[in-house]
Amino acid sequence: MDDKPCGPRRRTRHRALLASVTGCAVLGGALVLLPWGEAAPPAPTPEARALAAVGSGVPAALPDLRALVADREQRLKRHPGDAAAWAVLGSARVAQGLRLADPAYWSRAEKALRTSLRLRPEGNAPALRGLAALANARRDHAGAREWGEAARKLEPTRWTTYPLLIEASAGLGDDEETGKLLERLTGLRTGPAVMARAAAVYRDRGWREDAAAKLADAASAAAEPAERAAYLERAGQLAWERGDRQDALRHFREAVRIDPDQRAAQAGQGRALASLGRTTEALGAYRTALTRQPRPEYALELGELYESLGLERAAEAQYAVLRERVRVAAAHGADESLVLGRFEADHGDAAGAVRRLRAAWERGPSTEVADALGWALHRAGEHEEALPFAVRATEGTRGGGVRSALYVFHRGMIERSLERYGAARRHLREALQINPWFSPLGAPRAEAALAGLGEPSVQAGPESS
DSSP, X not given: OTXXXXXXXXXXXXXXXXXXXXXXXXXXXXHHHSOTTOOOOOOOOHHHHHHHHHHHTOOOOHHHHHHHXXXXXXXXXXXTTOHHXXXXXXXXXXXXXXXXXXXXXXXXXXXXXXXXXXXXXXXXXXXXXXXXXXXXXXXXXXXXXXXXXXXXXXXXXXXXXXXXXXXXXXXXXOHXXXXXXXXXXXXXXXXXXXXXHHHHHHHHTTOHHHHHHHHHHHHHHOSSHHHHHHXXXXXXXHHHHTTOHHHHHHHHHHHHHHOTTOHHHHHHHHHHXXXXXXXXXXHHHHHHHHHHSOOHHHHHHHHXXXXXXXXXXXXXXXXXXXXXXXXXXXXXXXXXXXXXXXXXXXXXXXXXXXXHHHHHHHHOOOHHHHHHHHXXXXXXXXXXXXXXXXXXXXXXXXXXXXXXXXXXXXXXXXXXXXXXXXXXXXXXXXXXXXXXXXXXXXXXXXXXXXXXXXXOOSSSOGGGX
């Protein structure tokens, strides 16, 4: 009888003890993993986060990059002979330039990196990797390969050199070397940065499902928001390329939510929203992206959207932005001849585009340059010469593994001009199957050309089918 009042109290104490034990286990595991009396380690500083990202070649948050740059600048005022600090400063400025699409950072980055090499001319792999990253940013892929190979010679097992070499090889159209480098990289390292690099290679080979799976894994495993947002943006781009507008928009929005400075995702939103008929939102997204990251590609896309809406003056204003951004890039050693050639082929001097893109082809015969050069030749009236480049851009056996609606559309239009109506019909239909909204100007042209070709005649041979 006397024990009964104690039962509820004992059960209450028992539940409280269980709750406290559970709470200790849930608090990150720190209390059970750390020795008694020791506190959890402090969170990394912004400079430390940026340093880790820059050293691994992954995207860093802009505020963190600014903190790292300020920290190294202060250090170099006190220790101007610190070669390591100069290398970090140069690499951080490369990362800033990429995130802001501001070529002015390239000149400052080069000065810092070359200062590091001057102070430590032997065994300075970090400065060599920084120069390789800078060359890739400037689209000087031959230079990036040279700097990257010099770094690899010093540190053959340092995994961070290999993504730079892979990017350079892809830009040079060297698919075989790209594959070898990726195999070497995956043998040295696993993790989100390696997954994302593998995804880029898979995408170029046309392995979209594999690329999407790798990017999903990379985004899930990314440690920092800026890195995760970058991988989500690339996943959105993959979804867009296969014509999945809603999935693309979802990825782009999530990327911007996680990292508001993710302007590539903001431009991606513009692309997807325009295809969904949400024009006002699309224009706003593009304008926001261009305000903070004025890439010439975004100006071209926005200009073509305006043109599709019949707003010629607004389109011309964006095309002027494109020309100015290309001019500024050239002043700082960056090569934007690819986007300028694409623009000129459709909206300006097609013959000039051919000359510009021939030079780009000599520097790096990649798939994207093959497509742009073939299209420029077609627009200049050189259809026979254009076709081999279009084939190179669209057939996996010739290096053009990526399934791009734009590339296939270009090939179909070239074949139509050559009166290869069967092949033209197949490729125009394929372009619209891959992504019916691939371009606000190109997609309607593809539909009109396909309608004009009509159905193949029963009496015609297989070439007409």
